[in-house]
Amino acid sequence: MDQDNLDEEFSIIYEEPERRKILDSETFRTPIKNLRLRKPIMLDPEQTVQEALGLMMVKQFGCILVSSVDSELLGILTERDVIMKIPGIGRTPDSIKIREIMTPDPESFEPEDPIAYVMNAMHVGGYRHVPVVDGKNVPLAVVSVKDIIGFIVENFPQEILNLPPKPLRKASREDGG
Numbered sequence: 001m002d003q004d005n006l007d008e009e010f011s012i013i014y015e016e017p018e019r020r021k022i023l024d025s026e027t028f029r030t031p032i033k034n035l036r037l038r039k040p041i042m043l044d045p046e047q048t049v050q051e052a053l054g055l056m057m058v059k060q061f062g063c064i065l066v067s068s069v070d071s072e073l074l075g076i077l078t079e080r081d082v083i084m085k086i087p088g089i090g091r092t093p094d095s096i097k098i099r100e101i102m103t104p105d106p107e108s109f110e111p112e113d114p115i116a117y118v119m120n121a122m123h124v125g126g127y128r129h130v131p132v133v134d135g136k137n138v139p140l141a142v143v144s145v146k147d148i149i150g151f152i153v154e155n156f157p158q159e160i161l162n163l164p165p166k167p168l169r170k171a172s173r174e175d176g177g
Contacts, residue, residue: 047097073137
C-alpha cells in the first residue's frame, strides 16, 4: 500500500464526526454551568476602591464581587460604577470604600438557570456582568457579555462563521458597465 492510500485510510479512521451546530431556542436553555466561567474576584466592602481597581487590572476582570465575612454576596463593583460614581464623590479611589459605590444586591443566577435568563437580564438591565451564586447566595462565578458571545459563536453553524467579513456587493458604475 502506498503512502497516499495509507494517509487517506488514516484520515478516514481518525476523522471526528461532524457536530451539527444549531443556534435555536433549545440552545439557550443550556444551564449557565455549561459556560466557560472564571472564578470571581471577591473583596470585603470595607476595602478601598483603589485595591479593587488594582485587582481588576492584574486579573483583567471587569468587576469585583463584594462579599461579607461569611461569603454571602452583598454587591458588585464594576468598571461602570467606578467611572460614573467616583467623580461625584470628589475623593480619590484610595479613600473611598467599596461599599460607597458598589451596586448592592445585584441580580444573580444559580448554575442550573438557563443562559436565556442571563441574556435577558443583561439586555433589560444593561448589565455586562452577572454573578452566579449557590443556594446560600455564595458567589461561584461571574457571567460576562464576553462569555455569552463566546457561547453563541461556538454554537453558530459553520456556514455562518465562514461568511466573508463584509457583504460582497457589486459597485454600480455611472457608465452602466
